[in-house]
Structure formats: C-alpha cells, structure tokens
C-alpha cells in the first residue's frame with residue numbers, strides 16, 4: 001500500500017470510528033489515536049521523508065487534507081455529542097431552584113482610599129477644600145513654574161516619565177498649586193490636593209513608580225511659618241493620636257523659602273528607637289515651607305501683598321508605618337489576601 005492509499009484508509013477509518021462514538025468520554029482516546037502526537041497520522045507523516053522529491057509534494061498536500069478533514073469531523077462529532085448529552089441532562093436531572101445562592105463577598109475600600117479619606121476629613125475640619133488636578137502635566141507646571149528651570153540640578157530630585165518633550169506624568173502633586181492659584185486669584189486659598197504621582201524609579205519594597213501624595217496650600221495675608229507648624233501639629237495629633245511630639249528641620253525645596261521637613265515621634269517604638277525609624281526615634285511626615293515669591297508670582301499673587309505655606313506628604317508610607325506593612329508593592333498587587341486585612 002503506498003502512502004496515498006494509506007492516507008485514504010486513515011481518513012476512512014477515522015471517520016468510521018468517530019461515528020461509533022456514543023459518549024463524550026470516548027472522544028479523547030479517538031483524538032490520541034488518530035491525531036495525537038503519537039497517533040496514526042503522525043506515524044504516516046514520518047514516512048514522507050522516504051519519498052522521492054517528485055512524490056513528496058502531492059503526498060504532503062494529501063496529508064494536510066486528511067488532517068483537516070479529520071479535525072473537522074472531530075469538531076462536528078464533539079459538538080453533536082455534547083449537545084445530545086446536555087439535552088439528556090436537562091430533561092432528566094432536577095434543579096432545586098430554592099437552594100440559596102453562593103454569597104458574593106461585598107468587598108471594601110482599599111487601604112489607600114481609606115487613608116486618603118481620613119486625610120481629607122482631617123483637613124476639611126481645618127477648613128481646607130479639595131482641589132483636584134490632572135495626573136498628566138506640562139513640564140511647565142511640574143517644574144518651570146515651581147521655580148525648577150530645565151538646567152537646575154534640583155530636577156534630579158525627580159525621575160520623570162516623559163510623555164513628550166513638554167508633557168510628563170506628574171512627579172508630585174505640587175504643580176496643582178499653580179493651577180489652583182491661577183484659578184483662585186484674587187481670593188485667599190486653603191486647599192489640599194490629593195492624587196497619584198509617578199516617578200521613573202526602580203520598583204523595590206520601599207519605592208513604587210506610582211504612589212499617592214497629598215499636597216497642601218494656603219495663600220492669604222500675613223500667613224506665617226508658625227501657621228504651617230500649627231497646621232502640621234493639628235494634623236499629626238488627629239491622624240496619629242493626641243500628644244505627638246514634633247520636630248522641624250531646615251531643608252531645601254525650590255518652590256518654598258524657607259523650606260522645612262516635619263518629623264514626628266516614631267509611633268511604633270514611642271521614640272525608643274526601632275528599625276522603622278532607623279533608631280532615631282523620629283519619622284518624617286512632610287516636606288513643607290513658605291511658598292516661594294517666584295511661585296506666588298507665577299500663580300498670579302503679588303508676593304508683596306500675599307504670603308502662603310505649602311506642604312507635601314506621602315500616603316502609602318504612613319499607612320505602611322501604621323499597619324506594619326513591609327512592602328509598598330502590596331498596595332498595587334491586587335492580591336486579595338493582602339487587601340482583605342484592612
């Protein structure tokens with residue numbers, strides 16, 4: 001029997017065998033026998049190599065046709081059998097429609113959302129409104145107008161995702177200050193600006209390339225550094241418990257002058273010294289300062305007449321401290337085993 005006849009026989013046998021099948025349980029065996037990796041078709045195909053160059057194309061073509069015919073017949077038979085089985089099941093089995101359904105877990109707010117809501121609440125009590133600004137920003141708002149020109153080394157403080165030469169994913173919530181000032185002039189301002197920020201950073205247990213910040217901005221007449229410090233003290237007490245100790249350190253940000261960093265006594269060890277506070281007894285809670293005259297002017301406020309303070313704080317980091325979460329990546333991993341705990 002030459003290979004063409006063998007192929008013909010294979011197709012005939014296969015289709016005849018399919019017709020014999022009565023239940024879907026027998027389908028896999030048929031498939032293995034005829035079309036499987038060690039099946040009859042595969043074995044015949046091995047013989048192709050022994051053919052002369054003249055015979056090979058025709059045999060190859062026939063082999064493909066047989067394969068397609070068997071695949072099609074198998075699909076059709078499978079559908080037919082499954083439909084028949086379903087029919088039988090539907091008419092013979094009983095469905096108890098009075099059984100209770102499986103309960104669907106209602107879910108709850110993400111830890112970050114809850115932390116953000118708490119922050120909003122605390123600042124609302126102090127008279128701060130919420131100002132929402134976009135996550136995609138111009139280079140101008142994110143840097144230039146915040147007193148960070150292109151040549152300035154301070155740009156190295158933020159690793160940036162660039163969308164185009166002039167558009168970035170905001171690296172901090174501070175550009176919202178400019179938008180808010182331009183919209184609010186000539187009225188005084190007291191807002192927080194919560195939202196997501198992005199940095200082109202290696203993702204590690206301590207840093208994500210996406211994270212939340214809450215920015216604060218107050219602009220008015222005779223606003224002083226002590227107003228900022230009082231606001232931070234009030235915030236720390238409400239967020240982390242009354243009687244917090246606070247420490248102010250001089251710092252540098254291009255958009256504030258003077259700039260400070262606000263530390264709070266470590267909530268985990270009560271300032272005794274632990275791994276989280278790196279044995280200093282202090283945790284950093286915010287960068288802040290008096291709004292730089294250049295930034296006020298860029299926002300449309302005359303620094304001779306107006307003054308203001310601003311601050312910026314992270315959201316995930318304090319939540320991590322409070323709940324003893326050791327890896328920031330959990331926040332965005334969507335693992336229910338993590339999310340359910342909070």
Ligand code: DAH
Nearest residue numbers: 172174287288289310311312
């Ligand atoms: N934008 C700063 C950052 O992401 C945080 C910050 C510091 C915001 C001082 C402020 C500020 O408004 O006054 O690192």
